[in-house]
Amino acid sequence: MITDRSTRSSYAAAIAFLLFAVGACSRGPSSEPTLRLWAMGREGEVVSQLMPAFEREHPGLKVEVQQIPWSAAHEKLLTAYVGDATPDIAMLGNTWVPEFAAIDALEPLDALAAKSRDAPRSDYFPGIWNTNVVDGATYGIPWYVDTQVIFYRSDLLAAAGYKEMPTTWADWRTAMQKIKSKMSARQYPLLIPTTEWRPPVILGLQAGSPLLKDNGQYGAFHDPQFRKGFDFYVSLYHDGLAPTLSASEISNIYQEFEHGNIAMYISGPWQIGEFTNRLPKSLQDKWMTASLPGIDGPGAALAGGASLSLFRRSNHKTEAWQLMEYLSRPEVQLRFYTLTGDLPARREAWRDTALANNRYARAFREQLDRVVPTPQVPEWEQIATKVFEHGEEAVRGRKTVDRTLMELDNDVNGILEKRRFLLSQKKPAPKVAIR
Amino acid sequence: MTGRKPSLSIPAEANTAAWFFLAPALLLIGVFFFLPVAASLLLSVTDFDIYGIANASNTRFVGLQNYVKLLHTPDFWKALKNTFYFAFVGGPLTIAVSLGAALLLNSKLVRFKGFFRTIYFTPFVTTLVAVAIVWRYLYHTRYGLFNYGLSKVGVAPIDWLGDPHWAMPAIILMAVWKSFGYNMLIFIAGLQAVPEELYDAAEIDGAGAFRRFFSITLPMLAPTLVFISVITMIGYFQLFAEPYVMTQGGPLRSTTSVVLLMYEEGFRWWRMGYAAAIAFVLFVVILIATLLQFRLQRGERA
Numbered sequence: 001m002i003t004d005r006s007t008r009s010s011y012a013a014a015i016a017f018l019l020f021a022v023g024a025c026s027r028g029p030s031s032e033p034t035l036r037l038w039a040m041g042r043e044g045e046v047v048s049q050l051m052p053a054f055e056r057e058h059p060g061l062k063v064e065v066q067q068i069p070w071s072a073a074h075e076k077l078l079t080a081y082v083g084d085a086t087p088d089i090a091m092l093g094n095t096w097v098p099e100f101a102a103i104d105a106l107e108p109l110d111a112l113a114a115k116s117r118d119a120p121r122s123d124y125f126p127g128i129w130n131t132n133v134v135d136g137a138t139y140g141i142p143w144y145v146d147t148q149v150i151f152y153r154s155d156l157l158a159a160a161g162y163k164e165m166p167t168t169w170a171d172w173r174t175a176m177q178k179i180k181s182k183m184s185a186r187q188y189p190l191l192i193p194t195t196e197w198r199p200p201v202i203l204g205l206q207a208g209s210p211l212l213k214d215n216g217q218y219g220a221f222h223d224p225q226f227r228k229g230f231d232f233y234v235s236l237y238h239d240g241l242a243p244t245l246s247a248s249e250i251s252n253i254y255q256e257f258e259h260g261n262i263a264m265y266i267s268g269p270w271q272i273g274e275f276t277n278r279l280p281k282s283l284q285d286k287w288m289t290a291s292l293p294g295i296d297g298p299g300a301a302l303a304g305g306a307s308l309s310l311f312r313r314s315n316h317k318t319e320a321w322q323l324m325e326y327l328s329r330p331e332v333q334l335r336f337y338t339l340t341g342d343l344p345a346r347r348e349a350w351r352d353t354a355l356a357n358n359r360y361a362r363a364f365r366e367q368l369d370r371v372v373p374t375p376q377v378p379e380w381e382q383i384a385t386k387v388f389e390h391g392e393e394a395v396r397g398r399k400t401v402d403r404t405l406m407e408l409d410n411d412v413n414g415i416l417e418k419r420r421f422l423l424s425q426k427k428p429a430p431k432v433a434i435r
Numbered sequence: 436m437t438g439r440k441p442s443l444s445i446p447a448e449a450n451t452a453a454w455f456f457l458a459p460a461l462l463l464i465g466v467f468f469f470l471p472v473a474a475s476l477l478l479s480v481t482d483f484d485i486y487g488i489a490n491a492s493n494t495r496f497v498g499l500q501n502y503v504k505l506l507h508t509p510d511f512w513k514a515l516k517n518t519f520y521f522a523f524v525g526g527p528l529t530i531a532v533s534l535g536a537a538l539l540l541n542s543k544l545v546r547f548k549g550f551f552r553t554i555y556f557t558p559f560v561t562t563l564v565a566v567a568i569v570w571r572y573l574y575h576t577r578y579g580l581f582n583y584g585l586s587k588v589g590v591a592p593i594d595w596l597g598d599p600h601w602a603m604p605a606i607i608l609m610a611v612w613k614s615f616g617y618n619m620l621i622f623i624a625g626l627q628a629v630p631e632e633l634y635d636a637a638e639i640d641g642a643g644a645f646r647r648f649f650s651i652t653l654p655m656l657a658p659t660l661v662f663i664s665v666i667t668m669i670g671y672f673q674l675f676a677e678p679y680v681m682t683q684g685g686p687l688r689s690t691t692s693v694v695l696l697m698y699e700e701g702f703r704w705w706r707m708g709y710a711a712a713i714a715f716v717l718f719v720v721i722l723i724a725t726l727l728q729f730r731l732q733r734g735e736r737a
Contacts, residue, residue: 075703422486
């Protein structure tokens, strides 16, 4: 099961030699390196359209793009790592970076990035960049960014007496109560599916919670800060401002939005396209986006998106870095934005008219200056699912807030047990850094 | 191959020759079955996980802790419950449907037997994943064929795969459709082995169709029935692809089977030691269920 690395790499060498021999027979020895890039979903589909220009710029370099479905990407990457078959570059959801850094699969990019003209750190959103930093080293370059804002019905908010989205929790709540008073019993000012971990986590972060404490060794969910955010979260449901529905119980949010059954919805940038295409014409000037309210002023959201990472075992690191730089250029980022709708990671790209003139994107631009990464521990995704699994029980009134958070901390501490052990052993493997 | 060389000077014992012929098969089974099983048994008493991949020395021996933890996890009990639900509702249902189909196809009144046999057998040889994707469309709340049919008789649309109460029945329905063809073929073979004279004699004695079925067909089919119920149950306890493709174990974990849980722990969270422990618990469950079944059948016959 557990092969040590030298055996593995000698196998790899043998296989590589065989492949080379086969290749050599068929088309003669070739010196042109082929870069392998793995990308997921829609991005994986269209990124190959950006490659011809790169290949023209770098004669002799070939790029082979492999598209992997999101649902299989994580295990495929891990399996590739174990099987010594990682690509040169991969797109990584930026919550995955700590995990792949922990298994030592990625190449630190600090030295390369420091002298790069095409990917200067100063031109990235700091909160987004930091999702790639584990234990002081950078393991990915932000490719596109993602965060959460509120999509809202501006006409319903105006009818309640508001020209704009309020910016504090208290005002936000008052606005929702006013909207609610004009609604029928089965209509709600806000929709937060109970199966989403982001809303409670965001509210906790806004209330000052670090989510995990002591260097990511224990959960901090039962502490007063998270408690404050979670109380607010649960009260939204208990006060009838949000319906207790899980994601699968909502068949079509655009219809609900159109009928005024909900007035606000927290979501990400891809929804701009969906709202534009799916809402009828008559509603097009009646919806807007706004950055998230906070406790006493505009609040934080989560730093999301995907990064490009270079694998440690790549044999063409220099060339691979050239490709990563190419994909980071503002004009290529914009081209990518028009192809996918993904928001560019480079601030310079945002100055372009296509984005600057998009009134729905403005809230995202504002929010991106206030984004916070989730804790940089490999266990985070597992912890995130626990947050909503427990949260749902508090929302549905099956458990008290106090008991819910206590049990959540219990579960989280269980998940982090191995991490604590490794830290206590002071072994090099776990990478330590929170935010 | 490492089979022992039979020496010519000593008269070859029958045993040695037998071992020699068995060696290739034993070797294959040893390398590809017993070795992995032993390895995963070892794995199940460690906490091999993502950190262990980075550095093998990050793996600890934890004894039976994985098993103890598993038995204290509500998610495991829920998955076990779901698996039992699937096996004990879906299993008998499959057997009943396939027996029914076999009886129909064995009837002298039916024409185009070969054609129907092929039609009924087709789902079994079709790729499960492809079938599951098509069925996901059939179950669609708004555009699905099932709800269209129900709407014709005035039944409100059912959220087949989104409602925790309906998701498992939906999966059972698909699984029954998918696998009854195989059992049906075996039943047909069993039915054809029942001597015609028994029926003739029964008819002369004045036995009706039901009496003939319960007093002749069923008892004569008993060995076939044992075989089919054991095979079906073992297969159904390993429920995985259907929920993996159709529901991802949701909604509210109502379709998470033990194998799906094992897959999630092993390949999603990469806790291999823990996942191996789940595999062995499932093995014990299947073993007990199979032994029970044999015991019951024997009791019936005695």
